Amino acid sequence: MRIGMPHMGNIFIPFKAMFQRLGVDYIMPPVNNQRTLSLGVKHSPEGLCIPFKLTLGNLIEAAELGADTLLMIGGYGICRLGYYAKVQEQILHDLGYDVEMIQLGVSERKFFGLLKMIKRLSNNAPWTKIVPAIRFGLAKSNALDRIERVVQKVRAVEQVKGTANRLLAKAVKAIDQADDYNTLNKVRMDYIDQINQINKDGQTQPLIVGITGEIYVLLEPFSNLDVESELGKLGVETRRTLFLSEWTKFSFFLNSLGLNEKARIHKAALPYLKRDVGGDGWESVGEKVLYAKEYDGLIHLAPFTCMPEIIAQNIMPATKENIPVLTILCDEQMAKPGMLTRLEAFVDLMEWKRRAQKNH
Numbered sequence: 001m002r003i004g005m006p007h008m009g010n011i012f013i014p015f016k017a018m019f020q021r022l023g024v025d026y027i028m029p030p031v032n033n034q035r036t037l038s039l040g041v042k043h044s045p046e047g048l049c050i051p052f053k054l055t056l057g058n059l060i061e062a063a064e065l066g067a068d069t070l071l072m073i074g075g076y077g078i079c080r081l082g083y084y085a086k087v088q089e090q091i092l093h094d095l096g097y098d099v100e101m102i103q104l105g106v107s108e109r110k111f112f113g114l115l116k117m118i119k120r121l122s123n124n125a126p127w128t129k130i131v132p133a134i135r136f137g138l139a140k141s142n143a144l145d146r147i148e149r150v151v152q153k154v155r156a157v158e159q160v161k162g163t164a165n166r167l168l169a170k171a172v173k174a175i176d177q178a179d180d181y182n183t184l185n186k187v188r189m190d191y192i193d194q195i196n197q198i199n200k201d202g203q204t205q206p207l208i209v210g211i212t213g214e215i216y217v218l219l220e221p222f223s224n225l226d227v228e229s230e231l232g233k234l235g236v237e238t239r240r241t242l243f244l245s246e247w248t249k250f251s252f253f254l255n256s257l258g259l260n261e262k263a264r265i266h267k268a269a270l271p272y273l274k275r276d277v278g279g280d281g282w283e284s285v286g287e288k289v290l291y292a293k294e295y296d297g298l299i300h301l302a303p304f305t306c307m308p309e310i311i312a313q314n315i316m317p318a319t320k321e322n323i324p325v326l327t328i329l330c331d332e333q334m335a336k337p338g339m340l341t342r343l344e345a346f347v348d349l350m351e352w353k354r355r356a357q358k359n360h
Helices: 012-021 034-043 050-064 081-094 110-121 127-155 163-177 181-196 215-219 227-233 244-257 263-269 281-291 307-318 336-359
Strands: 002-004 025-027 069-074 100-105 207-213 236-240 297-303 325-330
Touching (some): 012 163, 034 050, 050 215, 081 100, 110 127, 127 227, 127 236, 163 227, 215 297, 227 297, 227 336, 297 307, 297 336
Parallel strands (some): 207 236, 207 297, 297 325
8 A cells, every 4th residue: 555645734744754653655746836736727627726726736646656545634514625535536537547545534533533544554553553653743743833933933033034944944854854752852942943043133023914714725835825935025924823733633632522622713703704604714704803903914815716715705804803804815827926916015004004003
């Protein structure tokens, strides 16, 4: 069995670590690039969203490299995510790839579904081997996210733009290569220390912008044209509302124990949206309400044609929380110059608003 799965940010690193410890043959497709997108667009129904197209491109590339078993997140609910795996499997079969698609239902089986799937993929390895492998993968995910949080702060005030990003790239590689907890902890602490020591402009009070929206375009930089880095170049500190380690902890573990971390977010959205509309739409509205006092503005990332985020987009201007919101619809037609122009205008708007508030 040779296993492949799509990219979503750095999700491949914890999965790779877990599979290596279980002796599973893991095939990693190339990091998302223009060929990945072109493959996905070519073989996808036109009206489907960029998460479908990019993950399909990843799956095709994994099959090209010899993967015969492909993992794809699925689930039930209003979002079309529940159909992805079946449709993508049919497309791959039509293209002549003899692959089996295994759908991980994040909505219904949570952690116990993950355990069952890993036991099957690891040729029925003992639980004494599976649980430590999962823990090590989660430790890598947590280390990645802790470093990224520091980078988000430093990007906005670093004197030489791009320094934090270069250290982040090195940190990601070092975390990927770490093969025990001591090495992993040393890498995490070392790179956080290096990033904190970057020369900064101490006089700057950067704008703070929240980044919310659909999980895939939120976590996959290629799909959003690396919006967080571009904001950092404009002197903006970003605060993403979702990180992979947190999503994993809440989606697979706490929810399995009956603890619903989304209750606070849903409660905040209730004056404007009273039920789940699929995907992350309910959360997008609630996060605007919850964090409005902390942010100078909010960037709402949404795949083009995504119904849940279209609902959120239309509700956001109507909330009483008075912060600017810029919705960026992500698809294969989006070009970087156009996005940069919109970001620059949005930053100008937030700076004008901050000056106006000070003068009052």
